[in-house]
Amino acid sequence: MAKSRAVIEGVPSSDRSVYLEGEVASGATVTPGMILEQTGQNGDGDPLVAPVSSVDETDPEVLVALVPDAPPKGDDSDIPINHEYSAGENIQMRVFRPGDTIQNAVLAAGSDLASSSDATVTYGDKVGTNDDGSVKATTTAAAALATVDDDVDNSGAASGEFERVYLRVI
Secondary structure, eight states, rough: OOOOOOOOOESSSTOOOOEEEEEOOOOOETTOOOEEEEEOOOOOOOOOEEOOOOOOSSSSOOEEOOOOOOOOOTTTOOOGGOOOETTTTTEEEEETTTTTTTEEEOOOGGGSSSSSSGGGOOOEEEEEEEEOOHHHHHHHHOGGOEEEOOEEETTTTTTOEEEEEEEEEO
16 A cells, blocks of 8 residues: 555544644654644643653554644755654644544654564554654553554664554554
8 A cells, every 4th residue: 555655644434533733842843643642731722742652551542743734834855744843833633533544654663662573563453652652563452542554664763763654543
């Protein structure tokens, strides 16, 4: 299955999928496709978010950073899907529900994991969170947030070298 490198798409299975806007929390950097957690609210009451900070977080809400609608500020090398949202920047997000699919979620690099084999996923594998907002293979039932609709091996990747993967939320 060829992946679009231009967007983070969600195919909602119902109208329950929720679009949100917020702000990146202080000290955080977010890339589209990362799994996020709300860390508080800004002065306007908008959510402050950062990449999920727990490995195999149990029962996480599937809140995903989207590609910005408006082109990011910067030079032409700032490709929207690779845009790094910085602290204080407005961010677009979507809460995905069971049955929804997510294109271009971020799969962890093998060198960022306790076991590099957790960066190798095949169709039907369950994934949970890594502590940097990426996903990884998991065997912890309560931590499984999605199944993989793809075959990707990122086990040999250097730290921070994410790969994109299709997911179906469970």
